[in-house]
Amino acid sequence: MNSLEQLFTETGALKTGHFKLSSGRHGKRYFQCAQVLSHPKLAESLGAQIAALVPKADKPDIVVAPAMGGLIIGHETARALGLRSIFTERQDGRMTLRRGFTVARGQRCLIIEDVITTGKSTSEVVEVLRGLGAEIAGVGCIVLRAQTPPDFGAPLFPLAHWPAESWSENDCPACAAGEPLSKPGSREFKKEGTC
Ligand SMILES: [Zn+2]
Secondary structure, eight states, X not given: OOHHHHHXXXXXXXXEEEEEOTTSOEEEEEEOHHHHHTSXXXXXXXXXXXXXXXXXXXOOSEEEEETTTTHHHHHHHHHHHTOOEEEEEEXXXXXXXXXXXXXXXXXXXXXXXXXXXXXXXXXXXXXXXXXXXXXXXXXXXXXXXXXXXXXXXXXXXXEEEOOOOOBOGGGOHHXXXXXXXXXXXXXXXXXXXXX
């Protein structure tokens, strides 16, 4: 177990067992980044670690993070880089910059997420920023859960690459071993991909 995995386990951000995921498939792990990020010192440290992955010669101008998941880690990464941190959010299902936030043409944006699974919401942020004429300096995250890293047309800076593994009920090794299944609905169970 590496130190990040240990940190996630100790803070309850990573649970191992036998879970029914929101997709209906079964998995052995689920993540809730909010648990680790609820500790300000740990959030600050994770932000600094992501910031350290960004090449100094290629420093971005601003951090942009999608709410809710990217808010805290975006802020902490920006703190380490000495940059502002702004966020996108959904309005009527569409990713958008609100609250007076904007980016300038040519401004180099570092997108920060907590977790990237399919990369869908990240791609929407990329689209919003490029639509405003900004450039994407890179995309950072705490955990990359995609088997194959998504292509955002910009460098990707994940702290950890933990590809998500899941099985159908018929193929599930934990089911075959007779391990009891934790079902959604328990208070701490959140969909896989929350982190
Ligand atoms: Zn199972």
